[in-house]
Amino acid sequence: MGKYERYWDVVGVLNMSSLSVIDLYKNYSRKNQSVLEAVRGISFDVKPGECFGLLGPNGAGKSTTMKCVTGFYHPSKGSIKVLGLDITLNLRDARMKLGVCHQDDTLDTDFAMLDQLLQFASFFRIDKKEALLRAERLLKRFDLFDRKKDLVESLSGGLRRRLQVARSLINNPELLVLDEPTTGLDPESRRSLWEILCEERKKGMAILLSTHYMDEAQRLCDRVAIIYKGKIVACDNPQKLISDVTHDKLIREEIRPGITIERPSNLEDVYLLLTGVSLAADLSEGV
Amino acid sequence: MSRLMISLGSIYLVWKRYAYVYRKNMAFAAITTFVEPFLYLASFGFGLGSVIGTIDVGEIQVSYRAFVLAGIVGQTILFQSFFEAAYGSFVRMYYQKIFQAIAVTPVTIEEVLWGEIIWDSSRSSTSAVAVMLIGVAIGDFSITGVLCAIPICFIFGMIFASLGLLVSAKSQSIDSISYPQYLFIIPMFLFSGVFFPLTNLPSLIHKIIFILPLTSVLSVLRTLVLGFTFEWWAPIIIGGWGIILIPLARKAMIKRLVA
Numbered sequence: 001m002g003k004y005e006r007y008w009d010v011v012g013v014l015n016m017s018s019l020s021v022i023d024l025y026k027n028y029s030r031k032n033q034s035v036l037e038a039v040r041g042i043s044f045d046v047k048p049g050e051c052f053g054l055l056g057p058n059g060a061g062k063s064t065t066m067k068c069v070t071g072f073y074h075p076s077k078g079s080i081k082v083l084g085l086d087i088t089l090n091l092r093d094a095r096m097k098l099g100v101c102h103q104d105d106t107l108d109t110d111f112a113m114l115d116q117l118l119q120f121a122s123f124f125r126i127d128k129k130e131a132l133l134r135a136e137r138l139l140k141r142f143d144l145f146d147r148k149k150d151l152v153e154s155l156s157g158g159l160r161r162r163l164q165v166a167r168s169l170i171n172n173p174e175l176l177v178l179d180e181p182t183t184g185l186d187p188e189s190r191r192s193l194w195e196i197l198c199e200e201r202k203k204g205m206a207i208l209l210s211t212h213y214m215d216e217a218q219r220l221c222d223r224v225a226i227i228y229k230g231k232i233v234a235c236d237n238p239q240k241l242i243s244d245v246t247h248d249k250l251i252r253e254e255i256r257p258g259i260t261i262e263r264p265s266n267l268e269d270v271y272l273l274l275t276g277v278s279l280a281a282d283l284s285e286g287v
Numbered sequence: 288m289s290r291l292m293i294s295l296g297s298i299y300l301v302w303k304r305y306a307y308v309y310r311k312n313m314a315f316a317a318i319t320t321f322v323e324p325f326l327y328l329a330s331f332g333f334g335l336g337s338v339i340g341t342i343d344v345g346e347i348q349v350s351y352r353a354f355v356l357a358g359i360v361g362q363t364i365l366f367q368s369f370f371e372a373a374y375g376s377f378v379r380m381y382y383q384k385i386f387q388a389i390a391v392t393p394v395t396i397e398e399v400l401w402g403e404i405i406w407d408s409s410r411s412s413t414s415a416v417a418v419m420l421i422g423v424a425i426g427d428f429s430i431t432g433v434l435c436a437i438p439i440c441f442i443f444g445m446i447f448a449s450l451g452l453l454v455s456a457k458s459q460s461i462d463s464i465s466y467p468q469y470l471f472i473i474p475m476f477l478f479s480g481v482f483f484p485l486t487n488l489p490s491l492i493h494k495i496i497f498i499l500p501l502t503s504v505l506s507v508l509r510t511l512v513l514g515f516t517f518e519w520w521a522p523i524i525i526g527g528w529g530i531i532l533i534p535l536a537r538k539a540m541i542k543r544l545v546a
Contacts, residue, residue, distance in 0.1 A: 070391045071391070072387070072390060072391055072396075072545065073545055074545065091393075091395065092294075092393045092395070095391065095392060095393045096393050098391070100391040102384070102387065102388065102391075104384050104387075105384070106383075106384040106385065106387055106388035107388070108304075108383065108385050108388065109383055110308040110311065110312075111307075111308075115307075119304060119307070120392065122300055122303070123297075123300055123389060123392035123393060123394050124392060124393060125296075125393070171392075
């Protein structure tokens with residue numbers, strides 16, 4: 001690759017996307033039932049170093065979209081390119097550059113923490129010496145090093161989550177797919193994870209993030225797409241979305257019996273408005 | 288995904304994962320791998336065998352111990368491959384979600400499933416080899432026959448592992464695996480000729496048993512290790528089961544995992 005150290009240097013020069021999803025459809029055939037259209041014509045792209053958020057209620061199609069992006073599901077229609085590689089045609093090459101943290105706990109409970117990372121490094125054909133260096137570095141970054149020999153099944157939910165995110169970074173991915181990564185984390189671990197993600201982005205790693213925490217999306221994401229019933233209903237910078245959808249109105253809401261406050265509208269208000277769920281308090285008109 | 292070439296290197300990496308866990312839990316693994324066949328061997332081979340003495344199978348006279356020992360080799364391959372693939376893969380797929388975790392790395396889901404089948408077969412063949420070596424040590428089996436049987440045991444193991452994987456893919460819960468276990472696997476174990484020659488069975492039952500995979504497996508094994516007459520239909524039937532089960536199991540599991 002010459003003077004270009006990583007793929008994103010090249011894609012940056014060529015103005016290519018780290019991830020490009022075009023007109024994605026995913027249908028599920030259900031026994032004795034009609035076909036379920038989980039994703040219906042979604043398109044978006046993620047630039048190198050960008051964090052792109054997918055927001056939406058349960059069953060909206062976020063996880064299905066992410067599973068298509070990782071090549072685990074085969075799209076019914078449309079195309080997905082990871083760092084310029086078609087995921088269906090160049091699955092193995094694309095996945096070499098992809099890190100994935102599932103929504104579910106997918107840690108291998110038969111392994112100790114360090115061995116877990118080494119095991120996954122082997123799937124990326126990283127040689128043993130380099131794998132050990134990377135694994136120990138990650139365990140230190142995620143504050144897990146002191147317990148590196150502990151079996152996964154002995155860990156608390158929060159530690160397991162941290163380990164799972166650490167595992168997704170073992171191959172130094174250029175695109176990281178995070179499906180609700182901070183679920184179950186305490187506030188300190190959550191902030192620490194945000195800092196790590198910020199550092200990785202500075203190096204050019206793109207992130208596709210799905211979350212139910214609107215504050216997380218507002219803080220981390222350069223752009224968010226709100227998915228509802230398999231379609232993107234809005235996609236933009238969080239601040240611009242708030243401004244466009246709520247017109248920066250103040251929200252009045254009763255937070256406790258007898259106590260009503262007014263606060264600036266936020267991404268959660270946008271989300272609730274666009275997904276058709278009624279707000280806890282009305283948008284205060286004319287304020 | 289079908290356009291991808293299967294990588295033997297990736298399958299080996301999956302196999303290595305299983306081997307690592309097996310080594311780590313060696314004491315437990317050794318008990319589950321070796322104790323059961325040895326118990327059958329002690330009870331039926333040495334216990335019942337000493338009472339019965341010799342039996343006639345067609346025109347061949349053989350000690351009951353040698354006859355049942357060859358049966359236990361087949362039973363070991365059946366049980367260890369099937370149960371590891373059925374229950375083990377269900378746990379790995381449904382509870383641990385290991386298949387899903389590995390299948391987003393450069394290792395594909397096809398390779399994960401090949402790794403599973405080959406591991407299950409490796410484990411069952413190891414047990415089968417241990418039983419066969421006892422047969423050689425006590426003078427019941429020919430060493431040449433055992434050497435020829437080792438790779439064949441591995442193939443039989445893959446077929447029964449595929450059956451287990453198919454059952455796992457089709458089961459809604461871990462309890463549902465009991466249905467094929469009690470309605471197919473156990474009856475097959477009891478009536479396919481592990482403990483007695485099939486020649487004296489009523490004709491209708493004989494015809495049904497004839498098409499079961501374990502019957503053919505036992506026929507091939509006894510030909511190799513005891514020098515029984517080669518029955519041409521046996522490799523055809525077991526080969527047919529393999530041709531159907533191996534792709535069917537992988538297809539069913541991929542459908543289950545990848546919707």
